[in-house]
Amino acid sequence: MTRDTPLETDGGDPRADGSGTAVADSAAQTDSSDESLLDSSFDVEDRSHASEDTDAIVEARDIDVYYGDEQALQSVDVAIPEKRVTAMIGPSGCGKSTFLRSINRMNDLIDAARVEGELLFDGKNVYDDDVDPVALRRKIGMVFQSPNPFPKSIYDNVAYGLEVQGKTDDVDEKVHRALERAALLDEVEDQLDESGLELSGGQQQRLCIARAIAPDPEVLLMDEPASALDPVATSKVEDLIEELAEDYTVVIVTHNMQQAARISDKTAVFLTGGELVEFDDTAKIFENPESQRVEDYITGKFG
């Protein structure tokens, strides 16, 4: 990922890992044209509805996450607005995935992980004793970094959430609708009985998105959903995310700053050490960030 021609780099970076160092490497080149870059290189879309603020549906209050003795997140405070796209950016290992997993309590599955603080979903702390993480995950869907369809038919993949959640009415219709919303129906309409593993990588990821939205969750968490995809597939997934934001709250982790700028309404910037440095409207973050460190990170002068 080179920072000097950001506008032309349309697709995502297929190599997700190590982009933090790539950014650092290219910092020298962008040094001279610092100011202009900040103004022109990010194509922040004017998302008209973004200006009207909606209520927060997910609210993190002073969240700390530890893996054993190591602290991965340090007192994070975020209020994620309903039916908007919120992007999480930051260098590798700064805790973006960890934060995402603490929203739907997937961290519970990691023995070493420990979460402290309050995380409110619809006003209820999800770490309260009376919250069943399974019930929580039925409200909050998740799409992972690499496509992970089940070794089942395409149909069964999409119907899986409906089945495990006991939503057995109109399964056919819901499966078709989810595939349609995920912009996959046309491509797989007559091979619904075939294995989901036979699809291409980009199709698999859209299948995973269809699977996640079929049970109609309220929030959709996406952890670098396009990082393993080629540029064409990436732009399809991006279009899809913008569509989805009409009905769902989308929280997306990405390494790709153009992507964040293009599709999100709000952006949270994490920096090394698990610190949430800045959280604001995407336009603000990319055009006029408050923190010098965020500006350095966004312009590639990472430090």
Added chain:
Amino acid sequence: MATTDESTGSWFGADGQVSQVRGLLFKLSCLGATLLALGLVLVFLLYVFNDAVQPLTADTGWLLTFVVTLVLPAVAVGVYYYTRDTRAGEVAYTALGLPVATTLLAGGVVITFEHIVSPHAWFALALSATVAFGLVELHARTRTAGALERLAVVVLVPLLALVGVPGIAVDFPVETPLLGQELFRLSFAIPELVPSLREVILALPVLPTAAISLLLTFTLPIAAAAAWHVRRVRESDRDGAIAGGATIVAAGLGLVAAPLVDLSATTWVVLATVVALPVGLYVESVVRRDVGVSGLAFPVVVAAGALIGAFLVDALGFAGPDLWLDWDFLTSPASTTPRDAGIYPALVGSVMMLVVVAVAAFPVGVGAAVYLEEYAPNDGLLGSIVDLIEINIANLAGVPSVVYGVLGLTLFVRTAGMQSGIVMVGGLTIGLLILPIVIVSAQEAIRGVPDSLRQASYGMGATKWQTVRNVVLPRALPGIMTGTILAFGRAIGETAPLLMIGAAAVVRIPPDTFFSLFSAMPRQIFAWSKEIETEFRYGVLAAGVVTLLIVMLMMNASAILVRNKYQRQN
């Protein structure tokens, strides 16, 4: 680096500066070890096979006839496939192997229906299981019930259908712990309250004949599966219906036609279902793919050659070889005269024992593996204890089989009070022996399920149980099956535990229940090895060994088939 060798000025190694000698020696010794191992096994197999079949006792004319009618044409066709059409060669290989393997399998099924579950018992079992399953499904479809009610229905309905409410008889002395003085005796008996649906069906005044029972409850489901398969691969409802219908007609024909060819109607039904159907499906798949169709000629050439050869030697009066391993050997009981001796009761004993082994070891082994992999704690004190247990299970797999024999004797005969030498004790003991192998291989298969799939499932709001049932187990099943079948292959050859638990050396009638005295093939072979007459120790013994090896080979082959099918899917 680009520094040239100063003494010669050449870098390309022709002057021997790069020594290959040690590498060459190493390679040759590895090759030698391979050849030695393979050679020894091959020589042994040929030796036993020669003893069992004695090809050289045949008339020269007999041998020549078969060389001309069978061997030469088969070799010629084989060479053609090899040089011209390798895909047809693959087809030929399967097309010949499939009927042979399925016929052996059919033999196993016939034995099962003859000795283990009678066709009527099977009929009642299958029918009541279907009814139970239907009721459970109906309940799930029509009522949105809570988990507890679901559980009650899922447990009680099958129980009532298959077992009923059994009578209970308790006769238990309550004693003081140390001195063993009897305080009082707990003794009561409740007669059977509700007979199961299965028993009700069995007690009906009119039941279909054995052959019709099998047709309805054995052939019908398999034909339905075949129809479904054909419908899917050919994408045609009509073809699926034809496949299913043809299977039932072919099997049903046996009701009238079986006596004409001197078979029992049940045997015909089994043969049609277990042999004709798979062969038909295979032929269909080859023709449909239209690759190597000429390979289908191979089994025809072989069969025709065998028939013509048999006809010719009969007409010309040549005597065949003096077989030890022949149909009579497989179907007659033990005898004191080598010529009459057979392995049938031991064969049935082995199969019945294997049923006990499978029913006992498979669920327990897989259950333990699922617990250890999916549920057991990983860290802290409990985690260390679990680690310790896992290490010990792996160690148990290496414990000598004699020790398991002693364990079985103590556990099942001395402690549980079962009679020694019965099928149940043998099966449980050997089940114990292969249990660690089943656990370890199932654990391996479960560990092979990528974590991303579990994450995906949990992320969809699935519970642990739903994840294990819908994602982990289906994905791990082929691996579990492969490991388990290989373990069964080991189980069927075990001898020492059978000696320890007192399996009979010689039985004349096959066991008719799981609580009858029995002998198994390895036990029988061991008995023959100690007979005084040399014919027992060479001919009969060799025939027994070859039979055992063929059964094992089939089990291993099916394990390999399962594995290959699974690997192709990934």
